[in-house]
Amino acid sequence: MRTPRRLALTALVAVLALAGCSGGARTDDSAPATASPSSPSLSSPSLSSPSLSSPSPPPAPPPPSATTETLTPTPTAPPPPTSSTTPTPPPDPVMPALHSRTYEQARAELARAGVSTARLKPGAQHKDVTVPRDHDGWYICDTSPRPGAPVTAATTVTVRLARDFSDCTTSFNGYLHQENDPAHTP
Numbered sequence: 001m002r003t004p005r006r007l008a009l010t011a012l013v014a015v016l017a018l019a020g021c022s023g024g025a026r027t028d029d030s031a032p033a034t035a036s037p038s039s040p041s042l043s044s045p046s047l048s049s050p051s052l053s054s055p056s057p058p059p060a061p062p063p064p065s066a067t068t069e070t071l072t073p074t075p076t077a078p079p080p081p082t083s084s085t086t087p088t089p090p091p092d093p094v095m096p097a098l099h100s101r102t103y104e105q106a107r108a109e110l111a112r113a114g115v116s117t118a119r120l121k122p123g124a125q126h127k128d129v130t131v132p133r134d135h136d137g138w139y140i141c142d143t144s145p146r147p148g149a150p151v152t153a154a155t156t157v158t159v160r161l162a163r164d165f166s167d168c169t170t171s172f173n174g175y176l177h178q179e180n181d182p183a184h185t186p
Helices: 002-021 064-069 103-113
Strands: 120-124 139-144 157-162
Touching (some): 103 120, 103 139, 103 157
16 A cells, blocks of 8 residues: 555656756756755655655656757847948047148048038137138137047037137237237227
8 A cells, every 4th residue: 555655656756846847947957956945845744644654765857868858949039130231320530639730731630530521610719800711721729629529410610710820829818919909908
């Protein structure tokens, strides 16, 4: 009479072990198996019989080929998009340092940096100076945006020009000539 109970208990443990292995999740076969807190064990009161005097031997683990064949395949991630399907936009060009260059040299430098020269706007460094139409030989005193700043397609590049480079550092409250400054008293 003890043989059928032992056989039933062994069959139940084998079924539970196989059910735990076929859950679809891949595990590392080299790691030791651990029992989950919700799974019954041989020592639990519901499975042990009061008439048994010694515990039954543990069931033999299923062969490795049986567990690997019962695993369900996990879906693989789609391959990452290639550069031909989704081209990445080039980074915004950076504003070059144009201080002390002529307007003509600045246009060439901006073109080399990838900045559209159509967005280049000249202006006078001083309030009392008017920039002529032919200002290619005038010197750049200041730029906006500052050197090193990104220049987007919508950015207007403003350069402040002076006829002589030495005039870049001369200013009387924004005026080149002191007598033109309204605050000046002779």
